[in-house]
Amino acid sequence: MYGTSAKILRVDLTSNFVDTEILDEELYRLYPGGKALAGYILLKELPAHTEPFSPDNLIVIVNGLLTGAPVSTATRYVVSARSPLTNAYGESEAAGFWGPELKMAGYEAIVIKGRASQPVYLWITEGHVEIRSAQHLWGRLTAEVQEDIRTELGDDKIRILQIGIAGENLVRFAGLTNDLRHFNGRNGLGAVMGSKNLRAIAVRGNQRYQTFAYDRDLLLELGRTIAKRVPQNPLSWDLQQRGTPGIVESLNASGILPTRNFQQGVFENVDDVKWEAYEKKIMSGRRSCYACAIRCKREVTIDGKVSPYGGPEYETVDAFGPNCGVSDLLLIARANELCNAYMLDSISTGSTISFAMECFEHELINLEDTGGLDLRFGNGEAMLQMIENIARRRGLGDLLAEGSLRAAEKIGGDAKLLAMQVKGQELAMHDPRGKYNVGMGYAISEIGADHLVVAHDPALANPDSISFKSAQSLGIEEALPVLSLSDKKMKYFFILERWNSFEKAVGFCFFGPAPRSFILPEEVIAAVNAATGWNITLSEALLIGERATNLARVFNTREGFSRKDDRLPERLFQGLQNGPLEGKPIPRDEFTHALTVLYGLKGWDPETGQPTPKRLKELSLAWTVDLLDEK
Amino acid sequence: MKLKVGGALSFYTPAHARLVEVKLDKSTQLTDVLYKIGIPVGEVYIVSVNGELADLNEAFISPDDEVSVYSAVDGG
Numbered sequence: 215m216y217g218t219s220a221k222i223l224r225v226d227l228t229s230n231f232v233d234t235e236i237l238d239e240e241l242y243r244l245y246p247g248g249k250a251l252a253g254y255i256l257l258k259e260l261p262a263h264t265e266p267f268s269p270d271n272l273i274v275i276v277n278g279l280l281t282g283a284p285v286s287t288a289t290r291y292v293v294s295a296r297s298p299l300t301n302a303y304g305e306s307e308a309a310g311f312w313g314p315e316l317k318m319a320g321y322e323a324i325v326i327k328g329r330a331s332q333p334v335y336l337w338i339t340e341g342h343v344e345i346r347s348a349q350h351l352w353g354r355l356t357a358e359v360q361e362d363i364r365t366e367l368g369d370d371k372i373r374i375l376q377i378g379i380a381g382e383n384l385v386r387f388a389g390l391t392n393d394l395r396h397f398n399g400r401n402g403l404g405a406v407m408g409s410k411n412l413r414a415i416a417v418r419g420n421q422r423y424q425t426f427a428y429d430r431d432l433l434l435e436l437g438r439t440i441a442k443r444v445p446q447n448p449l450s451w452d453l454q455q456r457g458t459p460g461i462v463e464s465l466n467a468s469g470i471l472p473t474r475n476f477q478q479g480v481f482e483n484v485d486d487v488k489w490e491a492y493e494k495k496i497m498s499g500r501r502s503c504y505a506c507a508i509r510c511k512r513e514v515t516i517d518g519k520v521s522p523y524g525g526p527e528y529e530t531v532d533a534f535g536p537n538c539g540v541s542d543l544l545l546i547a548r549a550n551e552l553c554n555a556y557m558l559d560s561i562s563t564g565s566t567i568s569f570a571m572e573c574f575e576h577e578l579i580n581l582e583d584t585g586g587l588d589l590r591f592g593n594g595e596a597m598l599q600m601i602e603n604i605a606r607r608r609g610l611g612d613l614l615a616e617g618s619l620r621a622a623e624k625i626g627g628d629a630k631l632l633a634m635q636v637k638g639q640e641l642a643m644h645d646p647r648g649k650y651n652v653g654m655g656y657a658i659s660e661i662g663a664d665h666l667v668v669a670h671d672p673a674l675a676n677p678d679s680i681s682f683k684s685a686q687s688l689g690i691e692e693a694l695p696v697l698s699l700s701d702k703k704m705k706y707f708f709i710l711e712r713w714n715s716f717e718k719a720v721g722f723c724f725f726g727p728a729p730r731s732f733i734l735p736e737e738v739i740a741a742v743n744a745a746t747g748w749n750i751t752l753s754e755a756l757l758i759g760e761r762a763t764n765l766a767r768v769f770n771t772r773e774g775f776s777r778k779d780d781r782l783p784e785r786l787f788q789g790l791q792n793g794p795l796e797g798k799p800i801p802r803d804e805f806t807h808a809l810t811v812l813y814g815l816k817g818w819d820p821e822t823g824q825p826t827p828k829r830l831k832e833l834s835l836a837w838t839v840d841l842l843d844e845k
Numbered sequence: 846m847k848l849k850v851g852g853a854l855s856f857y858t859p860a861h862a863r864l865v866e867v868k869l870d871k872s873t874q875l876t877d878v879l880y881k882i883g884i885p886v887g888e889v890y891i892v893s894v895n896g897e898l899a900d901l902n903e904a905f906i907s908p909d910d911e912v913s914v915y916s917a918v919d920g921g
Contacts, residue, residue, distance in 0.1 A: 448888065448916070452853035455861075464852045464915040467891045467898075490863075644920065652920075665920050672917035678887025679917065730919045794898045 215239040216428035217279055217745035218247065222255075223321045223343060225336065227410050228269060228328030232343045234321075243748060244834055247322060248278040249305055250719035250758060252294035253765030255325060256303070262772045262844040266298035266402075267384060267409040269329035275316075275375075275415075276323040278721015282314030282423040282504065284437040285741050286444065287726025287733065289313060289503040290718065292398075296773075298409075299386045299402035299562070299617050300638040300662045303769040306389065306403050309503040309723050310396030312417060315373040317426075319419030326410065335376075335414040337367060340421065348413040352382060355555040356391055357522045363416050375415045378557025380605040381408035385615040387562035387640075391554060395501065395511060395524035399559035401639065401661055402617075428747030436741050440733055441507035447732035449680065453510040453725055456489050457500075458528035463488040466536075468672075469793030470648035472641075473536040474591050475568040476634050476785055479645055480793035483541035487531055495543050497525060503723070510725060516547050523554035532643035533564025538571060539591030548598055556605035562617065565640035567600050569618040570610070572632045578625050585609040634783050637662035637775070644670070647786060648795055649696050651707055654808065657780045660766035668710035669729045671696035684728030687735050688713055688752070699801070699808035708815040715759030760816075761833045764825050767818070768838045774845050777823035780809060846906050848878070851891075852916030857884045868908070875904040875912065890917035 220237040245254040252274045264270045273295045280288040291313030297304030316324075320340050333348040351359045356378045364370045373392060380388035381404030388404035391397050398404075407413075424430045444450040452460060462484065465471040469479040485491065492512075498520055499513035512525030526534070526547055534540060534549040553560040567589075573579045574589040581588070585603075587596040587610075603611025613621050618633035618640055634641045639662025646653025655667030673681035677693040688710070694703045713735070717727050720742055727733045739755055742748065750758075770779075782800065789797035813820045817829025827839045848865045855861045859882075867878055875894075876886050892899045893913045894906065906912055 448853040448856035451856050452916075455855075460852070461918045464891065464918045467851065467893060467913065467915050468918065670917075670919045672890050673919045675917065676887050676890065678885065680888065681917065681919070724920055 215242065216747045217426055217742075218242065218322050219317070219320050219426065221321050222323040222325060223338065225324065225326045225343070225345070226328045227326060227330040227334065227345070227412060230345055232345070244758070244761065246279040246719050246742070246758060247276055247281070248290065248719040248721055249292050249294070249715065250762035250765070251323060252276045252292050252305065253303070253762055253769065255323070256294055257765050257769050257838065257841065259325070260296065262841070264296055266296045266301065266406055269410065270327065271296050271406055271409070273326040273403070273406055273410065273412075274323065277313045277317055278719060280741055280745055281721035282317040283427070283741065283745060284423065284434055284505050286437070286441050286505065286507045287723040287731075288721045288741070289506060290721045290723055291316065292718070293390060293403045295403050295406040297401040297403065297661065298384070298405050302637055302662065302773060302775055303660045303766040304401040304403055304406070305661050305766070306398035306400040307718065308390070308392060308396045308398040309506075310392045311504045312373045312375045312392035312396070313721070314423070314504040315417045315419055317419070317423060318421045319417050320421060324415070326412065329409065330411040333411045333413055335363065335412065335416060338415065338417045340419050351413050353379060355379070356394055356557055357555065359414060360394060363414060367416065369418060372416050372418045375417070376413055376557070377404040377407045378555065378605070380556045380558045381405050382413070383605065383607050383615070384408055385558060385604060385607070386617045386620070387559040387566070389557055389559045391557050394522050394554060396503065397554070397559075399561060400664070402559070404557055427745050429744045432744040433741060436737060436744060437505070440737060443732055444507040447680070449730070450508055450732040453731070454508050457510040457512050459492045459512065459526070459531050460489045461528050462531060468648050469790065469795040470645040471536055472532055472643045472645050474539050475537060475572045475632060476641070476645060477572075477790070478792045479648065479790040479795055481536035481541075484536070486541040487535045487543055487546065491543055492531070496547050508725060514547050516544065516551065521547070521551055523551050526550035526560070529643050530560040530564065533561050533568070534597060537564060537568045537643060538594070538597050540594040540597060542594050545594035545598065549601060552598060552601045552605070556601070558601065558605055561642050562640040563601060563604060565634055566604070566614050566618045566621065567597055569622070569632050569634065570600070570614055573625060573629055576628070576632070578627050578629050579610070583610050631784055634785065635663060636782065637779055639663050641783070645790070646782070647790055647798060647800055650699050650800060650805075651703065653782055653786060653800055653805070654699070654707060654812065655711075657782050657809065658812065660763070660770050666714070666724050668707055668714055673729050674706070681729040684734060688729075690729070699804045701811050704808050704811045704815060707812060709756070711763065712756040712759035715762045716755045719758055719762050757833065761835060764830060764833055764835055765838070767825050768830070768835070768841055771824045772841050772844045777809075777821065780823055846878070846908060846910045846912060848882070849911070849913040850884070851913060852918065854884055854888060854914055854916045858882060869906065870908070872905045872907050875901060875906050878906060879914070884914070888916050889914050891915040
């Protein structure tokens, strides 16, 4: 088989047993890596109703098919498990260098079960896997741990995926980091790893992707063509120039920059946190992921020192900035450092603190609860203290470490109305009151609120835009308004969701393929075929994407999730307090109707939101039909 | 007029300038101004004139106006 070693490393931390397995090509073509293969393994091997922190929960880490290929933005791997934040199918992706390094070491995936009796880390090289003591690493910051492992193993090029103190302390939104700058932030999967006493996975390999490829020359040529286009396409050029923090001002102008726990859409001090301020006050360089010509990552300097943790992305800037009412970029950059040193998801951390700030202002919690912290919107120092308290589970931080939904249930009163979450996971920093498809993505996503389910509405609202034109080959025939939930818009949502899911399966970053960015759909498919020797078409690609989504949906059905869980926070059905969209909610009845339409398109039961056996069989998922009855 | 060029639109401006000053003798349709600078109107998503949101296709600009244009914003 070309394009992948198809080799899975299996590790049982209870018995210290290590084994390898090679998947066959027929299976790989149905589930070609990433979320598709992770979903397959999880659904096949994880018994229903396994508690997230049980030793029986699995951590499944899988590269995309093209991860490590010499094609810009093909760098992603997924971490999957039953999520302790949502109790649903858990999934979080990251880019960087670790995934390609795992491939160079000869593995596509790692499946980890059991629980080590003492803290350990894994050391993987070509033909060698070792479970090593991590007693001396436990309780330490991520930068220290990375340095110590590299010193201990005598190689400063080793790539390290690790959790932090937050994961050790089972914070329900603890994440993983690789190289200190790339994050599997969402869904609390770092806490699952912590529950297994597994601190890190260190990897080193030498086998270049080209040696796996069916048509090495064609793949290299595609990679060169795509890389050359980065400075020529405004979408990739903009990512290169400004990275994600560049979107702050545009969202503010649109009236949908989440501010003070999504109460407002315009931040009065936006000039202090927008790109020009970022560039002037904290930025000191650009960084990249493996073989990516965009270089969208930012390096920042804080108090005269280059941060080892990279610069805050847009999500972090807003989560600790406007959404907490904070306008000091240095404090925001420090919040970013703290999250990454302790390894907390910055979206859920910022959002949960923002929730607590609103609770404080409504006197649902008081100074006694906060340990004397004046936790009002705008108090950046209190925000920083609360990040530490969450990571170390001190005081109110111990409650907030459970996530905003669980914290709200404990606080009582109207607190639950202030928790901006879906299925227990906090919203990303995109207000769907100005882009309805994002709201639909939040509601329907199997992993809880996720902003990367489909390309956002504005990209496809103008028929003359580059994004719209590039999406036409996917079947997007008409530019539709951002504030629409029409049947046709749901039809396009379904196309875009399948396409995006396919991108994830084969390892592309959201910032690579069209319509979000600059790589044409036909180039994505050509790269897959050059790597594998397959002849997949767009139709097969969309089926792969849909199959992956259905695996996760079957997983959730088995755990008791249904239509009632595909819902948005009540606040989104109320108007914003300021800005151009002031007073304009998402129309509830239209949203409810659109969800039913979307279920119909997906072949899901309109009453329950569960996949029908008929559709599962059409997706070559007949083996999952019986699992629907395990709920 | 002063034109603030936001988002990816500075891709199209001379030296990728984010602030462009344009001399106007009279009220002029914004789309004509953008055309002269080289910014494709198909890429413009948000327009504000003197701090108020405006319709790209209907906006007329006076010589002293301050205008901001932004491209569409996707996930970040």
